[in-house]
């Protein structure tokens with residue numbers, strides 16, 4: 021495994037050699053979870069990947085589809101199912117555990133750490149949940165062909181089995197279809213909720229930043245209104261808070277390693293065909309050569325008024341800031357994730373004042389190794405309705 025930890029080398033891998041590094045290394049556990057690699061994130065670069073990615077980007081999570089299924093972002097559909105959320109949480113933890121079988125494929129059948137056994141059980145549990153949700157929804161939809169689509173699952177069901185302009189089926193098997201549901205389900209909830217929890221932790225730790233966010237919300241939304249999606253583009257400081265949270269808290273395994281499809285030279289070093297190259301965004305995001313006081317939570321560095329601010333977008337145009345990756349395999353759900361994080365945070369902070377429980381003054385910032393850096397100790401905070409002044413009750417994130 022070759023590790024790349026500078027923006028210049030990340031650019032070489034992701035942009036200059038994009039044709040060489042278009043396929044991800046599929047860790048053994050990820051293959052177990054993804055119906056043997058049948059999801060966008062794990063498919064090798066090629067026509068199947070392109071067709072499935074197109075379905076996700078253009079049909080399932082396009083801006084039009086998102087507008088049509090606001091209910092999802094307001095807490096409905098799959099994300100509301102407790103067992104599903106628990107299974108996704110366990111999945112991300114297992115995906116982040118280093119597995120000796122990935123380094124030495126010959127050892128895969130021995131499953132020395134027992135990780136594959138646990139993954140297989142969890143994958144079965146997850147499959148039962150997805151299958152039953154799909155079947156239930158299909159039953160609900162019987163005889164209602166003409167109805168307006170309301171959520172992502174219904175949009176996925178509409179897409180299944182339809183051919184695109186080239187005649188290729190958009191999602192030609194139930195397996196591909198379940199892979200697509202998994203792409204939306206696993207990408208959709210866990211990283212976003214984890215980052216929201218981190219944003220709240222940072223804000224509760226810094227009164228000045230919290231005050232600025234709340235003042236901006238009062239100015240843009242108005243004290244007596246509720247947050248609506250059209251407010252989001254005017255919330256510049258909140259946007260900077262979300263970016264700074266992404267900079268500090270994406271997991272160490274943020275970008276899954278990519279495989280060299282052919283030999284090439286990166287930074288003057290020869291990379292043989294088949295080598296795995298890991299772009300370490302965690303290190304890039306914390307390198308003092310890239311960021312002043314990199315361990316400080318300072319949203320100001322992302323403001324448009326700041327000299328460098330405008331070049332850091334979520335698309336990974338600057339190789340210094342890559343929370344959603346960059347290039348061909350950039351996160352296909354980034355628009356949804358960005359809207360979701362901003363909307364949830366804005367609503368929570370505009371409606372409530374948040375305090376730590378009595379006696380808890382020091383916040384815990386330790387995190388777990390994983391695809392997303394989950395908090396070791398979940399944040400517990402108490403919301404007080406901002407305009408009614410009533411006593412709140414504890415909320416565990």
Ligand code: HEM
Pocket residue numbers: 060061062073076081203204205207208209211212215270274275276342343344345346347348349350351352353354356357358
């Ligand atoms: C805060 C939330 C999220 C974060 C931090 C995140 C992060 C990432 C990252 C770092 C990648 C790898 C990009 C690369 O290798 O260049 C990725 C890929 C991907 N993400 Fe996300 N993601 C999030 C939300 C979502 C959502 C909401 C969805 C779907 C609805 C999604 C679906 C995917 C898929 C399918 C891929 C694989 C794309 C491909 O290989 O072509 N993600 N994500």
